[in-house]
Amino acid sequence: MAKITASVFTSHVPAIGAAIDLGKTAEPYWQPLFAGYEFSKQWMKDNPPDVIFLVFNDHATAFSQEMIPTFAIACADQFKPADEGWGPRPVPVVKGHPDLASHIAQSVIQDDFDLTIVNKMDVDHGLTVPLSLMCGQPAADKFEWPCPVIPFAVNVVQYPVPSGRRCYNLGKAIARAVESYDQPLNVHIWGTGGMSHQLQGPRAGLINREWDNAFLDQLIADPAELAGRPHIDYVREAGSEGIELVMWLIARGAMSDQPPKVRHRFYHVPASNTAVGHLILENT
Ligand code: DHB
Numbered sequence: 001m002a003k004i005t006a007s008v009f010t011s012h013v014p015a016i017g018a019a020i021d022l023g024k025t026a027e028p029y030w031q032p033l034f035a036g037y038e039f040s041k042q043w044m045k046d047n048p049p050d051v052i053f054l055v056f057n058d059h060a061t062a063f064s065q066e067m068i069p070t071f072a073i074a075c076a077d078q079f080k081p082a083d084e085g086w087g088p089r090p091v092p093v094v095k096g097h098p099d100l101a102s103h104i105a106q107s108v109i110q111d112d113f114d115l116t117i118v119n120k121m122d123v124d125h126g127l128t129v130p131l132s133l134m135c136g137q138p139a140a141d142k143f144e145w146p147c148p149v150i151p152f153a154v155n156v157v158q159y160p161v162p163s164g165r166r167c168y169n170l171g172k173a174i175a176r177a178v179e180s181y182d183q184p185l186n187v188h189i190w191g192t193g194g195m196s197h198q199l200q201g202p203r204a205g206l207i208n209r210e211w212d213n214a215f216l217d218q219l220i221a222d223p224a225e226l227a228g229r230p231h232i233d234y235v236r237e238a239g240s241e242g243i244e245l246v247m248w249l250i251a252r253g254a255m256s257d258q259p260p261k262v263r264h265r266f267y268h269v270p271a272s273n274t275a276v277g278h279l280i281l282e283n284t
């Protein structure tokens with residue numbers, strides 16, 4: 001039987017990927033941000049998953065206004081880093097896990113969540129930046145991510161987007177699906193995007209430290225209550241792109257009902273014009 005043992009939560013700011021790719025991580029602006037992920041990279045080495053179920057959002061890269069799945073599970077055997085306008089990031093191709101992904105699709109769809117099945121998708125910064133932060137840059141002579149990844153895309157770009165409650169309950173269905181897989185796999189589930197940020201309009205650059213940290217507190221201690229928060233609160237308090245945080249409820253919902261062990265917590269401003277939040281939770 002497969003098991004979800006831990007969840008990881010992290011922002012996915014594209015400028016972080018650019019800082020890594022251009023060798024700027026030790027610069028004074030970036031050093032404090034990357035220092036917050038030193039623990040995480042070691043933790044990944046000490047607690048290697050067999051598979052990562054990576055909840056992220058596509059930023060009109062693989063999908064467009066022509067087709068907008070609310071929840072999409074990627075079942076292919078590999079996913080190329082996307083060209084988001086300045087060439088693909090120099091990071092490895094993401095290897096999938098078609099067998100587990102298909103099993104989860106079967107289980108979750110029969111459990112009343114209507115997922116879109118994706119058999120071809122390039123993955124943008126929403127997925128590659130969290131991998132870079134958590135795994136570092138793979139060595140040239142072994143240019144691959146440490147394990148297979150199942151990309152799971154959520155629409156948080158075009159309204160209507162799914163509610164926090166829907167995301168939280170979907171996480172529970174994903175956990176049931178993983179637990180009914182007949183191979184003994186150690187699965188980590190990641191929730192990415194956020195924290196407070198607004199990229200356009202008169203409020204561009206909005207950061208709300210207090211709200212972000214209260215969100216982290218509640219995500220750890222009382223996610224069921226947090227799941228009831230309406231979209232308008234995210235948008236008002238955390239900015240228009242702060243709504244990405246609803247995706248964290250999928251990963252949190254997939255954790256056991258026991259209080260998790262908080263292995264790492266980090267919060268930093270600024271990264272480009274956004275706040276960065278990061279948690280590692282282990283099932284107890
Ligand atoms: C930016 C883009 C994002 O998708 C995000 O989540 C944060 C920041 C940006 O373009 O700066």
Ligand code: FE
Nearest residue numbers: 012126193244
């Ligand atoms: Fe984003």
